[in-house]
Each structure stands twice: as structure tokens, then as C-alpha cells.
Amino acid sequence: MANILKTWFLAPALLLALSGCSSTPSVDHSSRYTLKQDRAPEGNFDVSELADAEPRYEAPRRAGNKSPYQVWGKSYRVVDSNDGYVARGTASWYGQKFHGHKTSNGEVFDMYSMSAAHKSLRIPSYARVTNLDNGRSVIVRVNDRGPFHGDRMIDLSYAAAKKLGYQSRGTARVEVAAITVKPDGSMFLAGEPFDPKSGSVMAKPAQEPVEPAEPAVESSRKALFVQLGAFGSPEPANAMFARAQRELDEPVRVRQVSTSNGRFHRVQVGPFVSEDDARYAQNLIESKGFGNSIVLTDTH
Missing domain, CATH: 3.30.70.1070 (Sporulation related repeat)
Structure with a gap:
């Protein structure tokens, strides 16, 4: 009888495990995340000594730059070049739910790093993000795609959002200016020569x-x-x-x-x-x- 009960309890778990391993391109891959809702890390993460991302030249890559691409039935295009890009919109942040999972270009997302996700900037790349409400600015490395809901323009890592001072509110009005780096090391912010x-x-x-x-x-x-x-x-x-x-x-x-x-x-x-x-x-x-x-x- 004990063996029968043991088998009865294990069967649903086995079925659940098998269903989790099988997936097709049409399946919602959010099921791979342990958390259903995103959240901030536990404790009081201190960002006062956290440095900005350091822009450097990175050779163009194919990973993460397919264009056009589709998410939830909507099509998006990646820009041919980040040169001169500057735009204003709404920023949000992502944290613990995605921490440790792969980004769109195959890197591992770290909510404690200065990184970001953008729908159309080429990746990897760099951008200066300025909170229009308080004037604070950070430099982030863009290595992921998103956000794909609402009117949000960019998703910052939790650390970057905290440095900009909007982690508790969830969103902020920002200006995003692309930083492009040439092979010789020269840098440009929204098309203008720039000293980081x-x-x-x-x-x-x-x-x-x-x-x-x-x-x-x-x-x-x-x-x-x-x-x-x-x-x-x-x-x-x-x-x-x-x-x-x-x-x-x-x-x-x-x-x-x-x-x-x-x-x-x-x-x-x-x-x-x-x-x-x-x-x-x-x-x-x-x-x-x-x-x-x-x-x-x-x-x-």
C-alpha cells in the first residue's frame, strides 16, 4: 500500500517535470523563471560606490541583433547604427526574477550590474540614461531586448534604477543617449564627441x-x-x-x-x-x- 501511495504522489511531480522540459517556439518561455512576479533583491543593496559601465569598442555581433524580430505577435526592428540616437520615454527596471538567466545576446543577466534592455538599439552597446525628474545620469551596457509591455522604452537593471533614484516607484521619465565607440577608442554621445x-x-x-x-x-x-x-x-x-x-x-x-x-x-x-x-x-x-x-x- 505504501508503494502505491508513493507512486501516486510522485506521478504528478513527474508529469510536471516532463512538461517543464518540453517546449516549442510558440510556448511562453517565462515559465522557466522561478518567480512569477519580478521583485527587488532582499536587503538594502548599496549602490553609492557602484561605478558606471565603461564604454569600449566591441565588434558587431549577430547574437541579439536579428531584425525584424517578433515578440507576442508584434514586430520590432533593430537600428542599423546607434550613431546619433537620443530619445525620451519611460524607463522601468528588472531584477530578481531574471537574475542569473540569459539575456538576448547569450550573456547572463546580473541585476547588480549596470546594464539595460532596449527594443531597438544594437547590442551589445552603451547608453547614458538621465532621469528627467532629478537630473541624475548613469552609463549602462545594453545587452538585452525589452521591455515589451506598455509604453516603456528601456528596462534598467535594478542597480542602475536605484542609482537613478526610481527603484521604489518602478518607472521614471528618462532620456536615453547612445554612446558609440570606434575601433580607435574614440567615443560619441548621440553623435557628439564624448569623454566618459x-x-x-x-x-x-x-x-x-x-x-x-x-x-x-x-x-x-x-x-x-x-x-x-x-x-x-x-x-x-x-x-x-x-x-x-x-x-x-x-x-x-x-x-x-x-x-x-x-x-x-x-x-x-x-x-x-x-x-x-x-x-x-x-x-x-x-x-x-x-x-x-x-x-x-x-x-x-
Whole structure:
């Protein structure tokens, strides 16, 4: 009798195991995940010392770049090139449910890394994501596809979302600017030369016309500034400007610069009369949470 009962209890488990091993392309593969609902990791994961992804040249790959591709009956296309890509939309995040499972290009998803999923950017690649509500920015490595529900534009890893400050809300309004890296190591943010160490777009002086609102005499005056960031749209620049005004004692401005690749909004502190003064101010500024600043000479 015991053997009969044992067989009776094992039979459903055996059937369940067999059904889990069989799958076809039309089956919903979400069944392979242990969790039905995504969630944050347990405990208080500290991201204060977590560094951004470091952009580097990676040769084009076939994995994850099939175009067009279909998900849940809807067709999507991968861009031919990430060069110049910049867009605004809604970001969400993914975490424990997908942790340890493969991404679209065969890598393993790590919710503690600075990574992201995007529907159309070529992978692997890099992007700067800016929270339009608070001005915070991170650099992530795009190595997955998604998100495929609602109007969401990009899925960040839990760690990246926490650095941007929206992990508790679930979504945020963001600007996504692609970072492309050439074989020689040169980098471009949304088509503009870019220095990841400073986090700022490096403008080309020869291509920058003098702003019409500035008198000719004023346009020749140069001074040192601490630049907090440079943005392709005014929203993140204004958000950072407002935060800087609240938290810093020095004058803050948003300088609009037109280049051959569009208009950029530079958030700058200053001017300063000497490099020593600017460097001293930069240290104070970064101690208040404004990372990735750069000292530069600009029109006063």
C-alpha cells in the first residue's frame, strides 16, 4: 500500500517535470523563471560606490541583433547604427526574477550590474540614461531586448534604477543617449564627441557659433567653469540647474550651445578667476553628490 501511495504522489511531480522540459517556439518561455512576479533583491543593496559601465569598442555581433524580430505577435526592428540616437520615454527596471538567466545576446543577466534592455538599439552597446525628474545620469551596457509591455522604452537593471533614484516607484521619465565607440577608442554621445570620465559632451569650438544674444565684446571673454553636465534636451539640464541652485553656494547657469549635431544645454558653475579656485570648487561640488564634473574654459 505504501508503494502505491508513493507512486501516486510522485506521478504528478513527474508529469510536471516532463512538461517543464518540453517546449516549442510558440510556448511562453517565462515559465522557466522561478518567480512569477519580478521583485527587488532582499536587503538594502548599496549602490553609492557602484561605478558606471565603461564604454569600449566591441565588434558587431549577430547574437541579439536579428531584425525584424517578433515578440507576442508584434514586430520590432533593430537600428542599423546607434550613431546619433537620443530619445525620451519611460524607463522601468528588472531584477530578481531574471537574475542569473540569459539575456538576448547569450550573456547572463546580473541585476547588480549596470546594464539595460532596449527594443531597438544594437547590442551589445552603451547608453547614458538621465532621469528627467532629478537630473541624475548613469552609463549602462545594453545587452538585452525589452521591455515589451506598455509604453516603456528601456528596462534598467535594478542597480542602475536605484542609482537613478526610481527603484521604489518602478518607472521614471528618462532620456536615453547612445554612446558609440570606434575601433580607435574614440567615443560619441548621440553623435557628439564624448569623454566618459567627465560625463560631458566635448564641443568642437570651431563649430560653435557665438550665441546671438551675447554682445560681440562679451563673446570674446573666456573664463573657467565647473561643468556639471551637458544635455541634448532642456528638461534634465533644468532639473540639474534647480538642484545645483539649492545645494551650491556658487553661481549656476545653463548655457545653450548650437553645434552641427544640434543644440546642447550645459549646466555650469562659476566663473572662477583661476584654475586653483575652479579645482577647489570642483572638489566641494563633487562632495555634495555632483559626480562626473569637469573644469573647462567657456564664454563668460
